[in-house]
Amino acid sequence: xxxxxxxxGANTRLLREIAAEFRQSQPFAGMTIGTGIHLEPKTVALLLxxxxxxxxxxxxxNLNTTQADAVAHLKERGVTVIGxxxxxxxxxxxxxxxxxxxxxxxxxxxxxxxxxxxxxxPTGNLIGGTEETTSGRARLEPLRSSLNRPILVINDSPIKQxxxxxxxxxxxVLESYMRFTNRVTNGQRVTVFGxxxxxxxxxxxxxxxxxxxxxxxxxxxxxxxxHLDGFDTPARAAAIASADFIVTVxxxxxxxxxxxxxxxxxxxxxANAGHFPAEIDNAAIAGSPEVASTEAYxxxxxxLxxxxxRVIHILAEGHMVNLAGPRALGNSIESMDLGFxxxxxxxxxxxxxxxxxxxxxxxxxxxxxxxxxNAYLDLCYGAAx
Numbered sequence: 143x144x145x146x147x148x149x150x151g152a153n154t155r156l157l158r159e160i161a162a163e164f165r166q167s168q169p170f171a172g173m174t175i176g177t178g179i180h181l182e183p184k185t186v187a188l189l190l191x192x193x194x195x196x197x198x199x200x201x202x203x204n205l206n207t208t209q210a211d212a213v214a215h216l217k218e219r220g221v222t223v224i225g226x227x228x229x230x231x232x233x234x235x236x237x238x239x240x241x242x243x244x245x246x247x248x249x250x251x252x253x254x255x256x257x258x259x260x261x262x263x264p265t266g267n268l269i270g271g272t273e274e275t276t277s278g279r280a281r282l283e284p285l286r287s288s289l290n291r292p293i294l295v296i297n298d299s300p301i302k303q304x305x306x307x308x309x310x311x312x313x314x315v316l317e318s319y320m321r322f323t324n325r326v327t328n329g330q331r332v333t334v335f336g337x338x339x340x341x342x343x344x345x346x347x348x349x350x351x352x353x354x355x356x357x358x359x360x361x362x363x364x365x366x367x368x369h370l371d372g373f374d375t376p377a378r379a380a381a382i383a384s385a386d387f388i389v390t391v392x393x394x395x396x397x398x399x400x401x402x403x404x405x406x407x408x409x410x411x412x413a414n415a416g417h418f419p420a421e422i423d424n425a426a427i428a429g430s431p432e433v434a435s436t437e438a439y440x441x442x443x444x445x446l447x448x449x450x451x452r453v454i455h456i457l458a459e460g461h462m463v464n465l466a467g468p469r470a471l472g473n474s475i476e477s478m479d480l481g482f483x484x485x486x487x488x489x490x491x492x493x494x495x496x497x498x499x500x501x502x503x504x505x506x507x508x509x510x511x512x513x514x515x516n517a518y519l520d521l522c523y524g525a526a527x
Contacts (some may be wrong), residue, residue: 145211146183146211147183147186147211147212147215149183150183150184150186150187150475151183151186151187151190153475153476153479154184154187154475154478154479154482155479155521156479156480156482156483156514156517156518156521157187157188157191157479157482157483157486159517159521160191160483160486160487161190161191161194161195164191164192164194164195164196164486164490165194165195167195168195168196169195169196169490169493169494170192170195170196170197170248170489170490170493171195171196172196173196173197173198173247173248173269173493174197174198174199174200174244174245174246174247174248175192175197175198175199175200175246175247175248175249175250175271175489176200176201176241176242176244176246176248176249176250176256177189177199177200177201177202177241177249177250177251177252177256178201178202178203178204178237178238178241178251178252178253178255178256179201179203179204179250179252179274180203180204180207180208180252180462180465180472181201181202181203181204181207181208181209181212181213181216181223182207182208182209182212182465182470182472183209183211183212184472184473184475184478184479184482185212185482186212186215186216187479187482188482188485188486189201189216189221190216190219190221191482191486192250192486192489193219193220193221195486195490197248198222198244199216199221199222200221200222200224200241200244200246201216201221201222201223201224201241202223202224202225202234202237202238202240202241203225203226203227203237204234204252204253205228205229205231205234205418205419205461206227206228206229206419206458206459206461206462206466207227207461207462207465207466207470208225208226208227208228209227209470210226210227213226222244224237224240224241225237225240229459229461235255235259238255238256238259239259241256242256242259242260242263242265245265245267246268247267247268247269247493248268248269248270248271248489248492248493249268249270249271249272250271250272250274250485250489251271251272251273251274251278251293252273252274252275252278252417253274253275253277253278253281253417253418254273254275254277254278254279254281254282255278257271257273257278257282257285257289257293258281258282258285261285261288261289268291269291269292269492269493269495270291270292270293270294270492270497270499270501270502271291271292271293271294271489271492272293272294272295272296272485272488272489272492273293273294273295273296273297273503274296274297274481274485275296275297275393275417276297276298276338276393276417277393277394277416277417277418278295278297278417279295279297279298279503280393280394282503283503285503286502286503289502289503290499290502291499291502292491292492292497292498292499292500292501292502293501293502293503293504294488294491294492294497294501294504294505294506294507295503295504295505295506296481296484296485296488296506298504298505298506299481299484299505299506299511300511301480301481301484301506301511301514301515302480302481302484302506303339304339305476305477305480305481306473306477306478306480306481307338307339307340307343308339308340308342308343308346309343309474309477310343310473310474310477310478311339311340311343311344311391311415311464311473312340312342312343312344312345312346312347313343313347313473313474314464314471314472314473314474315343315344315347315389315391315413315415315463315464316344316347316348316351317464317471318413318463318464318467318470318471319387319389319411319413319457319463321467321468321469322413322441322442322443322457322458322463322467322468323411323443323455323457325411327348327351327352327353328351328352328353329352329353329354330353330354330386330387331353331354331356331384331385331386331387332345332348332353332354332355332356332385332386332387332388332389333355333356333357333358333381333382333384333385333387333388333389334348334355334356334357334358334389334391335358335359335388335389335390335391335392335397335398335421336358336359336390336391336392336393336394336416337357337359337361337364337365337367337368338364338391338392338393340391340393340415340416341357341359341391341392342367342368342371344389344391344415345357345368345371345373346371349372349373353387354374355373355374356373356374356375356376356381356384356385357373357374357375357381358375358376358378358381359375379405382398382402382405382406383405383406383407384407385407385410386407386409386410386411387410387411387412387413388410388411388412388413389412389413389414389415389463390413390414390415390416390421390422391414391415391416392416392421393416393417394416394421395418395420395421396420396421396423397421397422398412398421398422398423398427399423399426399427400423400426400427400429400430400432403427403430403432403448403454406452406454407452408451408452408453409452409453409455410454410455411455411456411457412454412455412456412457412460413456413457413458413460413463414457414458414460414461414462414463415462415463415464416462417462419459419460419461419462420460421460422456422460423460424456424459424460427446427454427456428444428446428456432448432449432450433446433447433448433449434447434448434449435447441467441468442457442458442459442466442467442468443455443456443457444456444459479518480514480518483514483517483518484506484510484511484514487510487513487514488506488507488510491507491510
């Protein structure tokens with residue numbers, strides 16, 4: 143019987159076309175590509191595409207998102223995978239250092255970890271690479287002078303913004319909330335922290351599921367946008383106090399911590415959909431003297447009973463809710479196919495030296511965006527005559 147990895151591979155149509163081309167053109171021949179990325183079925187399709195292009199691929203996962211079946215599938219097909227699923231940040235750092243010890247020529251980064259570590263102990267053979275996330279871009283921008291390599295930021299592509307971040311993240315966070323909790327959304331008060339493309343998608347999807355949605359963003363322009371989009375934008379404390387479900391989607395640092403416990407409603411559910419598991423300070427909340435007891439459920443829900451009797455529920459210990467917990471599926475196949483087609487084309491441009499150090503931590507070049515957009519539309523409607 144075919145498995146989910148094979149289902150995903152059959153439906154990543156852009157990557158299949160690119161892989162067929164790469165098997166002929168071999169843009170990565172003789173090169174090592176190092177990556178630290180969520181290891182799940184859709185990233186399997188990307189990494190095997192790079193392998194088909196002649197690369198030796200050395201990969202590790204991200205915190206708490208590595209899926210064992212994906213690791214096994216990659217290893218069986220010649221990809222070197224370092225480490226296993228872990229929530230231990232120190233252990234994860236060790237896996238990243240092992241990736242860099244393979245002396246990669248190109249890095250496919252996801253959060254800026256690899257480039258930041260490389261900068262601290264640089265090797266001369268590194269040509270450049272890509273960064274997948276907004277979080278990584280914010281981290282790497284101040285380091286341009288020490289990186290001094292072409293690094294193309296996939297998340298700054300308009301395709302990535304509207305196809306994956308707005309549409310797909312919103313869908314997958316709603317789906318994950320339902321999968322974790324099996325709780326109703328109708329009439330529930332939902333507070334979304336962050337109104338970038340991901341936060342907007344989350345807010346729109348919960349609104350479509352008949353929730354009453356409020357948005358909190360420190361940027362007054364984003365707050366105004368949310369207001370004009372029809373969402374309530376109350377002060378932070380009021381947005382927290384009214385919520386039945388709070389989801390953080392900022393891509394930044396700590397958003398909720400133990401100091402917010404007095405504000406939280408009884409039976410509120412907390413989840414994070416930002417890249418790093420720092421937006422909800424799970425350790426501080428769970429370790430607060432206000433917590434009288436904790437009940438951990440096998441499917442990734444922790445219920446904390448406070449001394450005053452209120453109960454707070456945290457999903458996946460604050461890790462990415464759409465890539466953690468039971469049957470984690472992540473974003474839709476088609477949205478990731480678009481984003482990973484951008485990845486493959488950007489890595490090809492780096493390998494063939496079509497970009498140089500002047501393109502250090504910059505968006506995807508327009509010609510690559512247009513090429514991927516046209517390829518996707520051709521699959522939908524047929525190639526233009």
